[in-house]
Amino acid sequence: MDQSRAPLYEAVKKYIKKEMVPFHMPGHSQGRGAPVSLKRIFGKEFFDFDLTEVSGLDYLHHARGVIKEAEALAADLYKVKRTFFLVNGTTAGVHAMILATCKEGEKIIVGRNSHRSVIGGIIVSGANPVFVHPAFNEDYGIITNLTPEDLEETIKKNRDAKAVLITTPNYYGFQGNIKKLIDIAHKYGMYALVDEAHGAHFPFNEKFPKSAIYYGADMVVQSAHKTLPTLTQTSLLHIVSDKINADAVEQSLAVIETSSPSYIFMTFLDVVRREMALHGKELWDRAIEIAEYAREKISELPGYRIVDENIVNGNDISAFDPIKLTINVEDLGFSGFAFESFLNKNGIEIELSDLQNVLLFITIGNRKSDIDSLVKVLEKAEKKKTKKREKMPPFPVAGKQVFSPNDAFNMDYEIKEISETEGLVSWGIVAPYPPGIPILAPGMEIDSDAISFIKTMYKKGGMIQGAIEDGNKIYVRVIRGGRK
Numbered sequence: 433m434d435q436s437r438a439p440l441y442e443a444v445k446k447y448i449k450k451e452m453v454p455f456h457m458p459g460h461s462q463g464r465g466a467p468v469s470l471k472r473i474f475g476k477e478f479f480d481f482d483l484t485e486v487s488g489l490d491y492l493h494h495a496r497g498v499i500k501e502a503e504a505l506a507a508d509l510y511k512v513k514r515t516f517f518l519v520n521g522t523t524a525g526v527h528a529m530i531l532a533t534c535k536e537g538e539k540i541i542v543g544r545n546s547h548r549s550v551i552g553g554i555i556v557s558g559a560n561p562v563f564v565h566p567a568f569n570e571d572y573g574i575i576t577n578l579t580p581e582d583l584e585e586t587i588k589k590n591r592d593a594k595a596v597l598i599t600t601p602n603y604y605g606f607q608g609n610i611k612k613l614i615d616i617a618h619k620y621g622m623y624a625l626v627d628e629a630h631g632a633h634f635p636f637n638e639k640f641p642k643s644a645i646y647y648g649a650d651m652v653v654q655s656a657h658k659t660l661p662t663l664t665q666t667s668l669l670h671i672v673s674d675k676i677n678a679d680a681v682e683q684s685l686a687v688i689e690t691s692s693p694s695y696i697f698m699t700f701l702d703v704v705r706r707e708m709a710l711h712g713k714e715l716w717d718r719a720i721e722i723a724e725y726a727r728e729k730i731s732e733l734p735g736y737r738i739v740d741e742n743i744v745n746g747n748d749i750s751a752f753d754p755i756k757l758t759i760n761v762e763d764l765g766f767s768g769f770a771f772e773s774f775l776n777k778n779g780i781e782i783e784l785s786d787l788q789n790v791l792l793f794i795t796i797g798n799r800k801s802d803i804d805s806l807v808k809v810l811e812k813a814e815k816k817k818t819k820k821r822e823k824m825p826p827f828p829v830a831g832k833q834v835f836s837p838n839d840a841f842n843m844d845y846e847i848k849e850i851s852e853t854e855g856l857v858s859w860g861i862v863a864p865y866p867p868g869i870p871i872l873a874p875g876m877e878i879d880s881d882a883i884s885f886i887k888t889m890y891k892k893g894g895m896i897q898g899a900i901e902d903g904n905k906i907y908v909r910v911i912r913g914g915r916k
């Protein structure tokens with residue numbers, strides 16, 4: 433296909449040129465009614481592009497025109513059967529993957545390292561999750577990926593499961609043994625669904641890990657906005673295999689997503705796809721070069737360790753994404769959290785910190801001079817006297833699933849201080865950040881390991897998403913009257 437085209441962008445531009453008199457949504461009427469302060473910042477063109485389904489444009493959930501063409505070009509570039517543009521992030525794609533493959537009461541095997549959107553999709557679908565515990569890199573204190581052995585063992589005990597949902601790479605760019613994981617799911621007749629939120633850039637440079645698309649997953653969802661130069665909320669859902677009912681996916685997306693998709697978002701997806709097709713290789717070559725420059729410079733500094741491709745072990749880590757900079761600050765006597773504050777105070781904003789590390793993303797927008805600025809700040813960090821090492825505590829194994837997440841969500845809840853919840857059943861999703869992975873899901877029995885992990889992470893300065901934090905106390909939602 434002609435990847436130099438951007439049909440959606442072209443159609444919107446053509447429409448704007450017609451200077452139609454607007455009597456339609458959105459309420460700013462192509463910027464005329466927009467607040468002056470915002471018009472000054474965003475410019476007239478921004479509002480011109482914020483169109484709705486006007487004549488000559490298309491419907492996201494009934495794509496027959498320019499959106500269909502733009503999605504077909506994306507599918508051609510990513511070498512998949514069909515691509516859906518997502519305007520509600522990867523979260524919507526994860527929900528649709530689950531809805532389209534698992535019905536109420538059916539089992540889905542998921543990594544315990546899944547993002548909260550997986551639990552959300554399971555709540556919506558009514559499926560029953562079976563969790564597989566991920567491996568852990570003790571050196572850096574980072575949860576990595578499922579091992580093929582652990583996945584197969586769980587599958588053997590749950591042969592009636594419909595699908596396996598694998599999340600890889602992790603935030604830090606560690607990709608699991610995706611080929612083996614997909615092959616195992618297929619060996620037992622299950623769908624292999626992959627949350628590749630952190631891998632939308634993989635196809636555009638041979639130095640990146642290969643996408644799960646390449647290894648034959650049935651469906652793959654990618655947060656375009658996480659690594660590609662597009663707007664927040666824009667993602668891609670790919671159907672890779674013939675086994676997937678594309679119509680069921682389309683209908684699921686129509687249920688989940690907004691019926692007023694932003695043409696600004698979709699235009700970005702269209703134009704960024706063209707950019708990647710025409711210039712992706714050289715743009716990413718430059719970004720990788722900058723990341724390597726950073727690795728070289730930082731590894732020369734005393735007190736820092738930086739993750740590189742030596743992290744690959746062929747089991748829970750089979751490939752490494754070079755644009756992720758994980759810098760370990762333990763030897764300096766800092767926790768990752770404290771080091772992030774130090775960086776912020778010195779004008780450096782990063783992606784995240786955990787107890788032992790800080791994580792920085794290099795994108796095609798970064799310059800070598802950004803690395804020089806970073807290195808200058810790193811040089812300034814004085815070694816703290818403390819010999820105390822912050823270590824990530826072991827991630828607790830999933831508690832017993834007493835009710836399906838959907839059933840649990842339909843029950844009443846009450847709020848309890850976390851120390852009083854052992855043996856009770858969680859109503860909500862509770863995800864300490866870091867690692868940003870749900871420790872509690874609706875319907876899961878709360879055990880002492882989960883309680884202690886949540887309390888420890890809170891004490892060490894983590895945020896407990898889905899809990900109510902009040903001074904030194906943490907409250908969670910549990911099923912009312914709900915002992916298992």
Ligand SMILES: Cc1ncc(COP(=O)(O)O)c(C=O)c1O
Binds near residue numbers: 603
């Ligand atoms: C692994 C993973 N999956 C899914 C998501 C959800 O993506 P989005 O924010 O695009 O909805 C995230 C977001 O951080 C993620 O890290």
